[in-house]
Each structure stands twice: as C-alpha cells, then as structure tokens.
Amino acid sequence: MTLAALCQGVLERLDPRQPGRQLVALSGAPGSGKSTLSNPLAAALSAQGLLAEVVPMDGFHLDNRLLEPRGLLARKGAPETFDLEGFQRLCHALKHQERVIYPLFDRARDIAIAGAAEVGPECRVAIIEGNYLLFDAPGWRDLAAIWDVSIRLEVPMADLEARLVQRWLDHGLDHAAAVARAQGNDLANARAIEAARLPADLTWPQA
Template sequence: MTAHTDRAQQVELREDHAAQFLASRIVERIDGQNTTTRLDFGAAIAGLVSRSSDSAGESRGDDTAGQASTERLLVGIVGAPGAGKSTITAAVAELLSARGIDTAILPMDGFHLSNVQLGRLGLSQVKGAPQTFDAAGFVGLLRRIVQGHQDVYVPVFHREIEESYAADGVVSVAAQVVLIEGNYLLLDDWGFEPVRSLLSESWYLAPDEQVRIDRLVLRHVHHGRSPQDAIEWALGTDQRNAELIAASCDRADLIVHLT
C-alpha cells in the first residue's frame, strides 16, 4: 500500500503535454514495484514541467485502509465539468497501451441515476450533483476492481441520450492499470468517502477557468441545449458542482495546472 501525502504535489503543464507526463508517472510507479525493464519517458517529458512542488510528506493516518494493492494501480483523475478529464484519460490510456501496459478506463459518469429516478426523487434540475449518483454502487464496484479476481462489467454514460447503459464496458482481469475519471472521487460526503482510500493515486486537473466554462457551454450545445440554456446550466448547476469539486482538490496526490 502507498500512503497519500499530507500536501498535494503541483505541476504546471501545457494541456497537450499533460498525458505524456502523467503516463510517465504511472510507468515510474510500475517500474518501482516490479523487475521489468525500465521504460524511459525522460526524453519525452524533459522541460515540460515549469512548476513543481514536491511533498513526499507523511501518511494521512488511516486513509490507506483498504487501498489498492501494488499489483494493480487504480488512478483517479478528478476535475470540474469541462476540465478535460475524458480527453486526458483516453490519451494516457493510449500511451500506456502502446507500451504494452494493459489499461482500462472507468468513468464515474456511468453511475448517474437514470432520468426516471431523478424525476422520482425531484432531482432532475440538479443532475450532475453528488446526490444524483449511485455512490454506493460505485464504491462497491471499485472494491471488486481492487480485488482483481475477474472481469468486472461497468455501466457507461451516453451523453447523446443522457442515460447509462448497464454492463456496457469492462475492466478486464488482465488490466494492470485502471484509470478512474470523475468529479467526486475526492469528496468526503454523499457516500463517496471510501473512494480515495481505494485509489493508488489521484490527480486533480485544473485548467484555466474561462477555458473550462467555454468548453462546457459548447458541449451542452453540441448535445442539444440552446446556447442560452447551455450558458445558464454551465454557470448555474455546473458551477455549483465545480466549486464543490474544487474544494476537494487538496486531497489529491497531484494537482495539474493546465495551460
């Protein structure tokens, strides 16, 4: 088990360099826990980091209870809506897979409550808030993934219909690295409290705020909202969620400032 540090390490990267840096971080960790030939990412990331504040620090008490074993890495990729989580996660997975590291992706969005359930609970107007996810189901599935005894089928959220398909994805038993991307992986409320202790490492993505909001508005328009509705949702419901997520960033092992 690896203890989380008291204070997050921070780096500043160009967004198009982030995946290379983050993939190299995983490779370094894998090389540190086995005897395979070291994969050299040094040349690829030289000069990319313009600001780094390392904090090897002390462990955070009991936070490591139930944490992922050294044989399988569970890496949490966290950020507000529009932070670029899905894009960077996919790029990291591609880099690792190209180097023979079996990698799976688990998006937390698959655990959105259905529109029917949101309507029943009176939560339709705050879809995306922590209480609109099946946190208990997500935690239970993470624990199965940590065990690594079998393929684990996972739900996948489809933005074109704003619903999830059950068992639409899979985390293969062969996966050495599982990249878990979502908004609330570092939250200490709403049933998400156990998540952080199940992760081997967590990264918080922090892009320029205006870039994030512009990207989010365009995404809402692309999926059918009017421009005005998209702006109101991004600056209303999404922004309240973004502020809650940002308040959890200090619990990450690494904060990545994207430029």
C-alpha cells in the same frame, strides 16, 4: 507537464510487483478534460508495459425516474445524483476481480446502460475518471483510500464555463439555454468540487 511526464509520474507511483489491478483516479470538474486525457494516458501506460483501460464514473448516474420524484433532475451530475454505493462496489471489484462488467452513460440519450463495458484479466491498470474522486464529503472521501495514484485536473473557472457552454451548444441547446445549463448546474458542481478538494498525487494543468 507533458503527457510523457504525467505517465512517468504515474509509473513511479505504481508498484509493478503488486498482485491484482491498480487504480488511477483521474478527477476534475465538469469540462476539465478528463475524457480527453484519459485515453491518451491509458495508451501511454500500455506502451510502457502496463495495459491500462479507462473506466468512467458516469455510468453511475441515477436514472431520471429516480431523480425526478426527488426533485433532483435539474441537478443531475451533482454528488447526490450518483449511485455512490454502486460505484464503490465497482472500484473494489476492479481491485480484486479479474473480470468486471460495468455500466456506461449515454449522454445523447441521457441514460446509463447496464452491462455496457468490461474489464478483463489482462488489464493491469484501471484509469477511473470522474468528478468526485477526490471530493471531501461523506462517502466520497472514502474513495481516496482505494486509489493507488490520484490525479487532479486544474482548469480556471472561466475556461470551464466556456467549455461547458460549448458542450451544451454541441448538444443542440440555443445559446441562452446552454449558458443557463452551464451556470445553473455544471459550474455549481465545479465550485463544490473546488471547495472540498482532497490532496492529489499529481496535477495536470490545462490551458
């Protein structure tokens, strides 16, 4: 599927007569290409007359000061290491409020920054990108009812591993540490996502 075809598939499922902002879920495992796809998709939708903006879920990572005493620091990025209730509130606000301020995650500093981004009333479509938007687990599965359109990124596990190892190499880890980080956490999360998939309206193959 090309980007143009994906954009058309999204447009066919959105209701231009619907008041308020519509939400497109872009879901996939770590390293599946969500960040790479989300901005071009937003630009393609905007070019068709529906101004779209990207809203990442990663701003709802729990801070290390909460994760460490819970024994979850090494599992950062797993479902239980996010502020799910806060993220749910954001999604409902995006649906019903004209102006919404939300946090962003600074990967280099490994912290979430409160009040770092804003969606204004001109935004007609919010593309929410995150790992667990179509995750069949308590609390997470309730998100599915919020999405106007859902997209799943499909990437073979071997490709995910190569991308994730390279990600950690790019962040300064040596090869052994990068492999350990990818295999010990990211790929465990990817397998959990694969094992608890909710249906998606559209899929996006990635080579």
